[in-house]
Amino acid sequence: MTEQKVRQSIRCWNCKNVFTLLIDTAGNPELSLTCPFCGASLHIKLAQFPTTVTTVLKNVGDSQPKEITVFRLPEIIETEPPDKV
Numbered sequence: 001m002t003e004q005k006v007r008q009s010i011r012c013w014n015c016k017n018v019f020t021l022l023i024d025t026a027g028n029p030e031l032s033l034t035c036p037f038c039g040a041s042l043h044i045k046l047a048q049f050p051t052t053v054t055t056v057l058k059n060v061g062d063s064q065p066k067e068i069t070v071f072r073l074p075e076i077i078e079t080e081p082p083d084k085v
């Protein structure tokens, strides 16, 4: 499993507060989480964002760089209530 963790800013659809979360952009395209401010359920569809292929070297000395597909995320992800999906 290749993981590409990024710290991402996310805006709550309910209280409009922005918080950051470490998410895996090479992993599950759908995320369900809870707003740390108001406790609202948030749903994020990473699949709506374009993807890009990036090359990573997992270990120093690896002869073969690994190509992985990651989501190109905006500076702040807008969320939506889960029952809208």
Ligand SMILES: [Zn+2]
Binding pocket: 012, 013, 014, 015, 016, 017, 035, 036, 037, 038, 039, 040
């Ligand atoms: Zn909130």
